[in-house]
Amino acid sequence: MSGESDEDFKDAFCDPENPIAIQFQEVSAAAYKIKGGIERTPCPKSHMSSFTGIEIFFKKEYLQHTGSFKERGARYTLMMLSAEQKKIGVVAASAGNHALALAFHGTSLKIPVYVVMPIIAPIMKVSMCRHYGAEVLVQGADINESRTIALSMAKKSGFMYINGYDHPHILAGQGTMGLEIVEQVPDVDAVVIPVGGGGLIAGTALAIKSLYPHVTVIGAESERCASFSTSIEAGHPVYTKASSTLADGLAVPLVGVNAFATAAPLIDKMVVVSEDYIALAILRLVELEKCVVEGAGATGLAAVLAGLLPELKGKKVVIPLCGGNIDTTVLGRCLERGLAADGRLLRFVVTVSDRPGGIAELTKLISSIGVSLKDIFHERAWLKSDIFSVQVKCVVETRDQEHAAEMERLLRSHYNHVQMGPHII
Known part of the structure; x- marks a missing residue:
């Protein structure tokens, strides 16, 4: 912006x-001050404990009024x-x-709040911010541009x-979650915390x-933006390029100082957790658990499911x-990716006979072992091997990986040309 110096864009x-490394006394003070204004979220034992071999307790921060742990720090x-x-107000x-x-x-504390949201922000979240009483300015191609505008x-x-x-x-404020955890789960051995900008894991x-x-503290990041891991290796915050990720709430290129x-x-x-395991965690x-959790909020569980913490x-x-504010359309994609x-x-x-009954035989074969056909497409024009054959692409649903392997064996026993996998176009 013309006429403005670098000082205008610095956060004091x-x-x-x-x-500033905060002290424990500040977390204690925060817990006392916000006690009546935020939810003391439950931390029950998970149904997943039986098959992971870990006694898992989920701290359900998505049950805060606005759907995330962010309320703790915001209120304090x-x-x-x-x-x-x-009286003047705040901006973010x-x-x-x-x-x-x-x-x-x-709104609850009668303090004016101004929010600058990038043009890529979900419409639902923009609308909810206005509904909660904030003055919202949708401006900036990304969060960095919005931050510059907000600082100005x-x-x-x-x-x-x-x-x-x-x-x-x-x-x-975020540290108050830690105080609740040690009260709710006596003798806890470890915590696995999703990491983006670093505020939650710090507090x-x-x-x-x-x-x-003695409690072990483990941080979990998306492979698409491992900024905290990179910074620890360097010994100071380091800019790390962020790519599109299911855990969009963790895509912070430069962690907080x-x-x-x-x-x-x-x-x-x-x-560092892969996208597939984040999707699988959302599905699980x-x-x-009957919990709808966004990608960032599920990354701690993803680390366990990926076998990274034996x-x-x-x-x-x-x-x-940590949060449950996932767009409905994104949730659908995450569930499908998790199933995959x-x-x-x-x-x-698979290449089958193009004579009457060829495709019918294929569908009968896969249905015989209880595989559900979700989609089917057949191609003749670009198949060069046999004029009397047709190439059939199928999307199917199985019970589990063992069931999938059974289907593959069955197909290969009946057909010469079978291709399996996610890379098929």
């Missing part, structure tokens, strides 16, 4: 030259404003959960800019390690389900 509370930060700042840049949390609690507004109008994953009061690790230093300073000394292990939560076998482990990753949704191509 998140200075890379002077990072708003409550800690000076009387004068409460967010495409989702942070914006919703600030909007809801700003703060400079011009006196609003306080609130970074959703790095403001010190945000970190303290939670501080709370838990201050009380029980305060979050890093607080969390890095406390984290015992970082793991819907099927077995050392947790036989241990008592808490996994936060689980070997229950398959594609295959």
Whole structure:
């Protein structure tokens, strides 16, 4: 923006030259102040404990009013404003959960909230922010451009800019989840926490390690944006290019400087999870826990399902389900991808006779073992091997991977040309 210096786009509370490592007393103070304004979410034992070999407890943060843990930090930060700042208001840049949390609690506390959301933000979340009472400006191609606009507004109008994953009061507020975990699950051995900008793991690790230093703290990231792992290797926050991911809430290219300073000394292990296992985690939560959780919120479980944490076998482990604000259309895609990753949704191509009854014989064959046909397409023009044959592409649903393997054996015993796998076009 013309006429504005670099100073206009700096966040005074998140200075890379002077990072702030928050203290346990701040988490305790946050817990006391926000006690009456947020949900004390349940942390029950999971049905998945029996087949994972891990005693899993899910901290159900998606049950907060706006659907995520972000309410903890948002409420505490708003409550800690000076009387004068409460009248003027705050501004933030967010495409989702942070914006919703600030909007809801700003209205509750009668504090003006202004939110800059990028043009790629889901329409549903934009509408909900307005419904909760925030003034919403949809501007900026991505979150970085929205942040620049928000910081400029703060400079011009006196609003306080609130970074959703790095403001010190945000970190303290998120840490209150850790206090609840150690109360709800006595003798917990480990926690597996999804990591994006680092705010949640910073506050939670501080709370838990201050009380029980022996508890193992593990961070889980998406393979499409492993910014915290990269930063730990470098010893300081490092920009990491983010790609499109099912865990869009974790796609933060540069972790918070305060979050890093607080969390890095406390984290015992970082793991990076593939997209297929994030989709599978979403599917497992819907099927077995009856929980609708967004990709970012399911990444901790994804790390377990991917077999990345064998050392947790036989241990008592808490996994936060951080958020449930997943778009309906995205949920459908995630469930289909999860079924594919689980070997229950398959594609295959087989060459069959083009004479009457050829395709009927194929469908009868797969139905004989209980495989459900979801889609079928046949191709003649580009098949060069035999003028009296037709190539058939099928999408089918099986019970499990063993059932899928049975179907493949059956097909190969009846047909010479069978191709299986996700890469079939």
